[in-house]
Structures are given as structure tokens and as C-alpha cells.
Amino acid sequence: MNMVVKFKTNPIKEDYIIGSQVLGVGINGKVVECRRINDGEKFALKVLRDVPKARREVELHYEASRHPHIVRIFEVYENTYNNVECLFVVMECMEGGELFTRIQERSNDAFTEREAANIMYSICSAIAYLHGLNIAHRDIKPENLLYTDPSNHAILKLTDFGFSKRLDDGTEKPLETPCYTPYYVAPEVLSSKKYDKSCDVWSAGIIAYILLCGYPPFYSHHGLPISPGMKKRIRAGQYNFVGPEWDRVSEAAKDLIRKCLKTDPAERSSINDIMCHKWITHYNKIPETPLETTKVLQEQRLQWPEVQEEMEKALASMRVDEVHIKSLNDAKNTLLAKRMKSSGHTK
Numbered sequence: 001m002n003m004v005v006k007f008k009t010n011p012i013k014e015d016y017i018i019g020s021q022v023l024g025v026g027i028n029g030k031v032v033e034c035r036r037i038n039d040g041e042k043f044a045l046k047v048l049r050d051v052p053k054a055r056r057e058v059e060l061h062y063e064a065s066r067h068p069h070i071v072r073i074f075e076v077y078e079n080t081y082n083n084v085e086c087l088f089v090v091m092e093c094m095e096g097g098e099l100f101t102r103i104q105e106r107s108n109d110a111f112t113e114r115e116a117a118n119i120m121y122s123i124c125s126a127i128a129y130l131h132g133l134n135i136a137h138r139d140i141k142p143e144n145l146l147y148t149d150p151s152n153h154a155i156l157k158l159t160d161f162g163f164s165k166r167l168d169d170g171t172e173k174p175l176e177t178p179c180y181t182p183y184y185v186a187p188e189v190l191s192s193k194k195y196d197k198s199c200d201v202w203s204a205g206i207i208a209y210i211l212l213c214g215y216p217p218f219y220s221h222h223g224l225p226i227s228p229g230m231k232k233r234i235r236a237g238q239y240n241f242v243g244p245e246w247d248r249v250s251e252a253a254k255d256l257i258r259k260c261l262k263t264d265p266a267e268r269s270s271i272n273d274i275m276c277h278k279w280i281t282h283y284n285k286i287p288e289t290p291l292e293t294t295k296v297l298q299e300q301r302l303q304w305p306e307v308q309e310e311m312e313k314a315l316a317s318m319r320v321d322e323v324h325i326k327s328l329n330d331a332k333n334t335l336l337a338k339r340m341k342s343s344g345h346t347k
């Protein structure tokens with residue numbers, strides 16, 4: 001049965017004490033710490049302006065949030081705050097930081113291929129669950145993968161459903177003609193359903209690649225800036241597994257990445273195929289080959305913001321609807337304006 005969010009209308013301050021510690025700031029709102037009054041338990045509170053887009057985000061995230069690798073939403077309040085209608089989303093507090101920050105901060109023991117496979121199993125199982133519910137996340141990137149706590153047993157979870165989309169489960173219908181052609185496409189041969197899902201699989205491929213070597217595909221790791229050639233290389237599907245960091249990585253891992261990073265989304269594996277791939281099904285038996293990842297992430301940490309930005313741009317270009325349902329109002333949408341500007345696309 002679908003989990004449907006019930007918006008509480010009583011003031012959140014009756015039930016929670018809202019702390020001053022900011023856990024993170026995103027484009028859509030900020031996330032602060034809060035405590036439940038009746039037992040003192042700590043939670044993370046995301047505050048969003050109550051607009052239809054925010055409601056969709058919260059509804060889809062809530063529906064999916066029972067999965068062990070998806071950040072759990074406990075309750076949602078609709079309250080007026082400073083005369084503004086807001087949604088207050090009470091989530092589990094993720095205190096273990098972002099995926100790659102942790103790998104970068106490792107000191108003694110090397111990060112291994114088996115650990116990479118374990119992480120990919122977690123991420124792919126969350127994607128498979130979402131796709132099974134006919135939800136595409138469409139913003140799977142390193143900043144949205146957080147650990148529950150700083151311990152070695154921490155669990156990795158996916159969050160931020162700000163771009164997620166419900167895909168209708170009727171028959172596949174042809175994609176409307178977009179007003180601009182995104183990367184990778186032969187859009188006319190794709191249903192939007194398949195297209196939206198395939199961008200989550202692409203993200204999984206990028207994350208797997210970075211986990212195994214410490215830098216993203218589509219640029220060589222010689223201290224060179226990623227742009228401007230990266231976009232061209234993404235479009236052409238140009239990347240390789242060259243360099244000492246790839247020598248000991250298994251063929252199975254490379255095969256999985258190739259399947260996720262197929263340039264044409266129609267050829268890209270579905271998440272169910274990925275879940276059946278031997279590198280994922282046998283994630284606990286993968287060789288414990290030590291990887292260069294931690295060292296490379298440390299060496300390249302100054303370039304990490306660029307890696308994030310490029311991934312964000314690539315994902316934005318894959319979210320077809322936001323690009324082709326453009327109207328004059330979009331001029332007021334600063335996020336879209338920024339994204340369109342940064343990816344060099346104008347109408």
C-alpha cells in the first residue's frame with residue numbers, strides 16, 4: 001500500500017524544539033537540527049516554502065522513505081512561519097556526513113573494491129525500490145548520499161527528492177518534442193518514463209566510477225580542469241579505464257560501469273538489470289583489492305566543487321521536462337535560469 005503523507009496542522013513548536021544549528025543549506029531551503037519535546041530525540045528539520053513543487057517533493061520522499069537506504073521522513077507540518085506558508089519536514093538526522101567526504105578522510109586502512117561494491121549495492125537497491133514505485137529521483141549525486149552516523153557501521157542513505165518525479169504507470173507514451181535536445185538522446189525513440197529512470201542509472205555509473213578511482217569519468221586525472229571539454233566527452237561517451245588506479249579493478253566492475261554509462265539511454269541497463277549484475281549480487285564476495293580512491297580524492301579535493309557542478313549540469317540536462325516546459329515564468333526561476341546559463345543553453 002502506498003504511504004501517504006498526512007500534513008499536521010498544529011504548530012510544530014508544540015511538539016519540537018527547533019535548534020539553531022544549521023545542518024545544511026540547499027537551494028530549496030535550509031535544514032536545521034530539532035528535538036522532539038516528549039523524549040528529547042534529535043531529528044533534522046527541512047523547511048520549505050509551501051508551494052506545489054515542495055508538496056510533490058515531500059509526498060514522493062515520504063512514500064519512498066521506508067527503504068533502509070532512503071532517509072526517513074517521520075512527519076510533516078504545514079504551518080505559517082513569519083507570515084509565510086511553510087512545510088516543516090521532520091527527518092532522521094544524518095550525522096555521518098557525505099559519501100565521498102568519508103572516503104577522503106580515511107587514514108589507515110585502504111578503501112577496497114569490496115567496500116565500493118557494498119556501497120553500490122546500497123545505492124542501487126534504493127534506486128530499484130524507487131523505480132518499482134514508479135518514482136524517478138533524477139538528482140542522485142554525491143551530496144545527496146549521507147551516512148547515518150560517524151561509526152563504522154553507519155548506513156548510507158539517499159535524500160533530497162527536490163527533482164523527483166512520479167512516472168505514470170500506464171502505457172509508455174512518446175516523448176513530446178523537446179525545444180532543445182539534451183545530451184545522449186534520440187528523444188523521439190524514448191518514452192519519458194524510461195528516460196527519467198535512466199538518468200538515475202547514469203548517476204549510479206558515475207558514482208561507481210568515482211568510488212573505484214577517486215575522479216569522475218570523462219576527464220583524465222592529471223590535475224587538469226574538467227571543463228570545457230568534459231561536456232563534449234560526456235556526449236560522446238568518451239571515458240576509459242586507463243591508469244595505474246584501474247589496473248587491479250575487476251572486469252566485472254568495469255562491465256557494470258559500461259552498462260550504466262551507455263550514451264544512449266535506450267541502451268542503458270535498467271536498474272533491475274543492474275541489481276542482477278554479478279558485481280552487485282555478489283557484493284560481499286568481491287575481492288578486497290585496495291584502491292587508490294582515498295589518495296586521489298585527497299589530491300584532487302580542490303577540484304571537487306567542479307566535479308559536483310559538472311554532475312549537476314549533466315543531470316539538469318537530462319531532466320527533459322524542466323527544459324521543454326519553459327514559459328515566461330521560468331525567467332523568474334533562478335535555479336533554472338542559473339542551470340540554463342551554466343550549461344550554455346538559451347531558448
Ligand SMILES: Nc1ncnc2c1ncn2[C@@H]1O[C@H](COP(=O)(O)OP(=O)(O)OP(=O)(O)O)[C@@H](O)[C@H]1O
Nearest residue numbers: 023024025026027028029031044092093094160162
Ligand atoms: N536528514 C538530514 N540530516 C542531516 N543533514 C541533512 C539532512 N538532509 C539534508 N541535510 C543537509 O542539508 C543540505 C541540504 O539539504 P537538501 O539537499 O535536502 O536540500 P535542497 O535545498 O533540496 O538542496 P540542493 O541544493 O542539494 O537541491 C544537505 O546537503 C545536507 O548537508
